[in-house]
Amino acid sequence: TLQFEVELLSWQSTKDILGDGGIIKTVTQAGEGWEQPKERDEVRIQYKVFHGKEEVAASSGEGVEFSIASGHLIPAFAKSVEHMKKGETSKLVIAPQYGFGEAGLAEKGVPGGAQLRASLTLVSWKSVKMLEGTIEMKVVVEQEGYQKPNEGAAVKIKFVGKLADGRIFAQNDCLEYVTDDEQVIRGLDKVVMEMKKGEKAVATIPPEHAFGSGGLEGTDISVPGGATVTYEVELLDFENAKESYEMDAAEMMAAALKLKEKGNHHFKRQNYEVAVAKYGKAVKFLESDQKYTEDEKRAAKKVKMACWNNEAQCGLKTQQFGAAKKCCDKVLELDSQNLKALYRRAQSYIATRDYLEASQDLKNALLIDPECREAKLEMKRLLKLQAAYNNKQKKAYANMFERMRTVEVEGSAGEKKAPEEAKAAAAAGCTSGCCASETCGGGNEA
Structure with a gap:
């Protein structure tokens, strides 16, 4: 019997990061924290690539910066950095499809289909987010923590606004404003509310979240209609507004009424999506x-x-x-005789051709207020729509029954005709093979 005393001095984590054996990653120096870059982020890496013992590619001392989505040099780098932490260094064994592929790298003597080895360090990265679907926000200076400005926060920012050609159309070293209050363009407001104190970001904002089709008249440089603009912005400081749980009853009511008024303002401007958001928050x-x-x-x-x-x-x-009907349902749960909710739910039903339900809501509305002009007009419109729909259904059924009768008549004629055709075929001696075998003599030659 033997006994061993074993001390684990160190280990290296090795992983098949894609699950297909294409890239085997061995961590040689652990990185910081837990975060890893995502597909849209811009990363800075340092690397050396080897074929056999020969070094065939290397970055400069400062490294190289690129977007993960765009990639750099070989596919393995973009695939690998999404599985690395800041400051991490790893050794990679790279299959041909993630290296130089079948083309190889002739100037460095790398043949097609060659396996590679690489040393890769993730120096840093800049987070890139998409806000509202079309606003691109790239954080160039990050800060620790989690607190960000909320709706109604008092913020201080430094910014430079640029056109696509780089010309500056606006700048301010210390702009103070209140978030979610239309004091700056919507796109800039959304970006600021995603930042932490001391962070710097570059935001690319499309016209629908900037100055729209009308543009912006400036003293020196104007923003043309339909222009995408870029903002370089730094969040200097902010003080958040009270959350609802921090408010007393009077403060909550005041906040709700303010949001309701904002919703009304956006409704009048036909910004219905924003209006709905304000009403919901209220x-x-x-x-x-x-x-x-x-x-x-x-x-x-x-x-x-x-x-x-x-x-x-x-x-x-x-x-x-559907959304309109649900809102009306909520009102009618609290007040079954709410005239506006009955009328608007009836309109929703009419739009979806639920005429019986619409009729019931309009009847109930007219019971509450027999002189309601809008309900009377909507009832007249509903009756016309119902009559037109009923006529259309009658015609559709009439045509269907007519087609069914035609098929029945044709079928009866065919049944009468079939025996006569069979007799004629037998008399002529059928040779086409299309008749039943009994008619053709059971398939036996005479």
Whole structure:
């Protein structure tokens, strides 16, 4: 029997990072933290690439910067950095499809289909985010922590605004404003609310989140309509607005009313999507009524119903009829005789051809207010639509029955004709093989 005393001095983590054996990564120096770059991020790496014992490619001392999505030199680098941490160094064994492929690198004597080895260090990276689907935000100076400006925060920023050709159209070393209050363009506001204190970012903002089709008239340089603009921005400082749980009843009501008014403002400007967001946020301030007196609860109920009714109108304007109906349902759960909710739900039903439900809502609305002009007009429109729909259905069924009768008549004629054709074929001696074998004598030659 033998006994061994074993001490583990060190180890290296080896991983098949893609699961197909194409890139085997061995960590030789661990990185910092837990975060890893993502596909849109821009990374800085240092590397050396070997074929056999020969070095065939290397970065400069400062390394090379590139977008992961675009890649650099060989596919293995972009694939590998997504599995690395800042400061990490790894050795890579690279299959041909992730190296120079079948083409090889003739000037360095690398034949097609060659396996490679590489040493790769992830020096740093710049995070790139997409906000609202089309705003590209690249963080060039990152900070620790997690706190960011909320809606209604008082912020201080330094910024430079540039056109696509690099000309500066606006700049400010210390702009103070309140977020989510239309004091700056929407795209810049969204970017600032994604930053931490002391961070610097470069944002590319398309026209729908910048100055739109109208552009911006400037004293020196104007922004043309439909222009995509770039902002270099630094968040100098900020103070967040109170969250709802930090407010008393009066403060929550004031915040809700302010958001409701903002929603109305956007509705008038036909910014229906933004209006819906404002109404929804207003309601959130009023959802928890534990702090309210009975009078305050009744007031909150009225504001919530007004916001839902307004949301329903936005849904009708944008043809989001299902969403409009749901908003009306919420109102009618609290007040079954709410005239606006009945009327707008009826409009939603009409749009989706649910005529019976629409008729019931309009009848209920007219029971509440027999003189309601809008409900009367909508009922007249509904009756016309129902009549037209019924006529169309009658014609469709009539045509269907006519086609069925035609098929039946043709089938009867065919049945009468078939025996006569069979007799004629037998008399002539069928040779085509299309008749039944019995008719052709059972398949036996005479």
